[in-house]
Amino acid sequence: xxxxxxxxxxxxxxxxxxxxxxxxxxxxxxxxxxxxxxxxxxxxxxxxxxxxxxxxxxxxxxxxxxxxxxxxxxxxxxxxxxxxxxxxxxxxxxxxxxxxxxxxxxxxxxxxxxxxxxxxxxxxxxxxxxxxxxxxxxxxxxxxxxxxxxxxxxxxxxxxxxxxxxxxxxxxxxxxxxxxxxxxxxxxxxxxxxxxxxxxxxxxxxxxxxxxxxxxxxxxxxxxxxxxxxxxxxxxxxxxxxxxxxxxxxxxxxxxxxxxxxxxxxxxxxxxxxxxxxxxxxxxxxxxxxxxxxxxxxxxxxxxxxxxxxxxxxxxxxxxxxxxxxxxxxxxxxxxxxxxxxxxxxxxxxxxxxx
Numbered sequence: 001x002x003x004x005x006x007x008x009x010x011x012x013x014x015x016x017x018x019x020x021x022x023x024x025x026x027x028x029x030x031x032x033x034x035x036x037x038x039x040x041x042x043x044x045x046x047x048x049x050x051x052x053x054x055x056x057x058x059x060x061x062x063x064x065x066x067x068x069x070x071x072x073x074x075x076x077x078x079x080x081x082x083x084x085x086x087x088x089x090x091x092x093x094x095x096x097x098x099x100x101x102x103x104x105x106x107x108x109x110x111x112x113x114x115x116x117x118x119x120x121x122x123x124x125x126x127x128x129x130x131x132x133x134x135x136x137x138x139x140x141x142x143x144x145x146x147x148x149x150x151x152x153x154x155x156x157x158x159x160x161x162x163x164x165x166x167x168x169x170x171x172x173x174x175x176x177x178x179x180x181x182x183x184x185x186x187x188x189x190x191x192x193x194x195x196x197x198x199x200x201x202x203x204x205x206x207x208x209x210x211x212x213x214x215x216x217x218x219x220x221x222x223x224x225x226x227x228x229x230x231x232x233x234x235x236x237x238x239x240x241x242x243x244x245x246x247x248x249x250x251x252x253x254x255x256x257x258x259x260x261x262x263x264x265x266x267x268x269x270x271x272x273x274x275x276x277x278x279x280x281x282x283x284x285x286x287x288x289x290x291x292x293x294x295x296x297x298x299x300x301x302x303x304x305x306x307x308x309x310x311x312x313x314x315x316x317x318x319x320x321x322x323x324x325x326x327x328x329x330x331x332x333x334x335x336x337x338x339x340x341x342x343x344x345x346x347x348x349x350x351x352x353x354x355x
Contacts (some may be wrong), residue, residue, distance in 0.1 A: 001035075004103065005295070008053070008054060008055065009053045009054070010057060011055075011058075011060075012037075012039075012053050012055050012059045012066065012348040013039045013040070013053075014060075014062070014315075015039070015041075015059040015060040015061070015066060015067055016035045016036070016038055016039025016066075016067045017035075017036065017040075018060060018061065019035045019039075019060075019065075019067035019068065020032045020033070020035035020036040020039065020067075021060055022346075023035060023229065024085070025345075026345060026346065026347055026349075027070070027232065028229040028231050028232055029095065029107050029231065030090070030091055030095060030125070030229070030230060030231040031071060031229040031230070032096070032229065033096075033098065033101065033332055034071055034101070034105075035067045036098075036259065037098060037101055037102050037105060038052075038067065038070060038071075038105070039067070039110065041102055043071055045273075046109055046110065046113055046115055046118075046265070047187060048109055048113045048115070048116055048329060049220075051059070051120060052066060052070065052120070056233065059240050059290070061285075061319070062285045062319055062321060063285060063310045064123065064286075065123055065124055065186045066120070067285070068124040069119055069120050069122070069123065069124055070116070070119065070120065071336050072104070072117070072119055072124050072221065072223075072226050072227040073115075073116045073119025073120070073226075073228075073331055074086065074105075074108065075119075075227070075228075075230050076119065076222065076223060077092075077108070077115060077116070078113055078230070079222065079225065080222070082115065082195060083108045083111070083112060083138040084110060085104050085107055085108065086105065086107070086108045087301075088104075088105045089101055089104050089287055091107070091226070091230045091231040091233075092231075092233075093134060094132060095332050103279065109164065120171055121210055123286045124227045125158040125159075125209075125211070125224060125227060126158075126159035126224075126227045126228060127160075127161045127185070127224055127239070128158045128163050128235070128239075128316050128346075128347055128348065129162065129168070129184060129186070129237070129238050129239055129242040130186055130188065130238065130282075130347055130348030131162055131275065131281040131282065131317060131347070131348045132161075132162045132164075132165035132168055132269065132348070133170050133172060133174035133186040133187075133188050133348050133351070134188070134281070134328055134342065134344045134348050134351055135162060135165055135279060135281060135315065135317055135318050135328075136165045136166070136170050136172075136178065136200065137172055137328065137341065137342065137351070137353070138195075138315040138317070138328050138330050138341055139165070139198075139200055139277065139279075139315065140177065140195040140196055140197075141195060141196060141198075141330060141341065141345070141355070142199060142275055142276070142277055142311075142313045142332060143198035143199065143200045144196035144197070144198040144333070145332060146275040146308075146311045146313075148273065148274050148275040148309075148311065149201040149203035149264075149273075149274045149275070150200065150201065150202055150203065150274065150275050150276075150277050151202075151203050151204040151205070151208060151271065151274050151276045151277065152202060152204065152205040152206070152207075152279060153207065153266055153276065153277065153278045153279070153289075154205075154206075154207035154208075154253075154278075154280060155207070155208060155258040155261075155262065155263065155278065155279075155280040155284070155295065156208075156209055156210075156258060156278055156281075156283025156284070156286065156287070157207025157208060157209045157210065157212065157219075157251075157253045157278050157285060158209055158213050158224070158253075159208050159212065159213035159215055159221075159224060159243075159250075159253065160205075160212070160215075160244065160246070160250065160251035160252070160253040161239075161242045161243070161251075162279075162281060163205040163206070163207055163251040164242070164246060164251060165178065165254075166178050166200055166202050166206070166246060167179050167182055167184075168182045168184040168185070168186055168242070168245075169181070169182040169184065169186065170186045170187075171185075171186070171187040171192060171193070172187075172188070172195055172297065172351070172353075173190040173193075174188055175192045175194045175195055175197070177200060182229030182245070183239060183241045183244070183245065184241045184242050184245065185257055185283050186346070186348070188348055188349055188350055188351045189349060189350040189351070190340075190350075190351055190352065190353065191350075191351065191352040192351075192352055192353035192354060192355075193353050194353065195355075196352065199334045203250050203274050203285070205252075205276075206251065206252045206253070206254070206265065207251065207252070207253045207254070208253065208254045208256055208257075208258055208261035208262070208265075209253055209255065209256070209258075210255070210256065210257065210258070211255070212253040212254070213253075213326075214254050214355065215243065215247060215250045216244055216250070218290060221243060224243075225231055225239060225240070231294060235347070243294075247334070257325075258280075258287055258291055258295060259287075259290075259291045259292075259294035259295050259298065260297055262278065262298055262299075263298050265304055266278065266298070266299075266312075267302070268302045268304070269305045269310075270310065271310040271311075272309050272310045273309065273310070274310070275312070275313055275314050275332075276310075276311070276313070277310075277312075277313040277327070278295075278299060278313070278314050278315070278332065279314075279315040279317075280316060280317070281317040281318070282316070282318060282326065283318070283320065284316065284318045285319055299312070299314050299331075300336075302333075303331070303333030303334075303336050304333070306333035307334060308334065311332060311333060312332070312333045313330065313331065313332045313333070314330070314331045314332075315329075315330050316328070316329045316330075317344065319346070323344065325343050325344070326343070326344050326346050327340060327341075327342065327343055328341040328342040328343075328345070329341065329346060339355075340354055340355055341353070341354060341355055342355075348349075
């Protein structure tokens with residue numbers, strides 16, 4: 001397969017190269033190699049190649065995340081036993097030589113193109129459970145300052161696994177939150193001070209996603225697992241443990257646009273005796289600009305009606321282009337000051353606490 005031309009193709013190839021760098025930094029050398037091979041060698045000799053290289057939107061990780069859509073599809077078919085030739089090169093097998101991997105990828109694309117194309121239609125949904133450790137640090141601040149139970153509203157919730165963060169065993173430096181008996185253990189590398197001591201009581205939890213994962217559907221659970229990078233078995237094991245916890249009482253996740261859902265679910269002048277917290281993690285970038293603006297406007301409006309007995313918080317764990325890394329930011333109304341709480345990597349492995 002040879003390369004084509006054009007600005008759009010160059011942008012797509014750059015997105016694959018940048019994703020390869022991120023995968024390497026986040027401890028996935030295999031996925032890094034996979035992204036590099038696809039970005040360098042994919043061409044228009046197949047329908048899938050044309051679809052990827054002529055991507056109509058922004059293909060990078062801050063927007064449509066095309067490389068991870070394709071990598072998820074390949075991993076999903078490998079996990080399903082559909083591509084044995086490619087599976088022989090996937091972890092836990094040794095790292096393959098680039099030319100050998102590309103030969104297997106070429107065969108896989110030609111053999112399973114019709115099955116891979118639908119994976120390009122939806123953004124990746126890792127529902128990375130380790131992000132709960134970062135989010136619970138922010139919730140500790142809200143709980144300590146408001147002294148109220150917390151009602152959670154998650155945007156881009158996927159399967160809603162991070163709505164269950166109080167059911168995981170979370171250690172942040174010397175601080176500990178959640179359930180010590182939980183099968184999900186989260187203990188990120190921690191720098192800086194510690195979140196405040198707080199009794200985090202969750203009084204309610206619900207979320208929304210444009211395409212929520214139905215935890216009752218085995219195919220949907222398999223799809224979620226496919227987005228986890230194949231050379232990171234600890235992430236796969238953690239996700240499987242979280243899925244088992246959620247199976248007993250799946251959190252409610254509505255289907256639809258995040259702004260439309262929030263405008264209905266979160267009203268002004270309500271919530272006496274509890275703190276209502278809108279939160280999201282590595283999701284906001286996938287929302288259309290209009291949706292992002294509506295969310296911000298609605299929170300400003302609801303926040304203006306907040307009182308000490310009915311506070312409102314906005315907790316955001318998202319990529320920041322200028323910072324070059326995800327950050328954890330918090331606004332609490334009354335007041336609404338925007339505070340930078342922490343820097344963290346996208347998988348919740350490392351946290352630098354700034355408060």
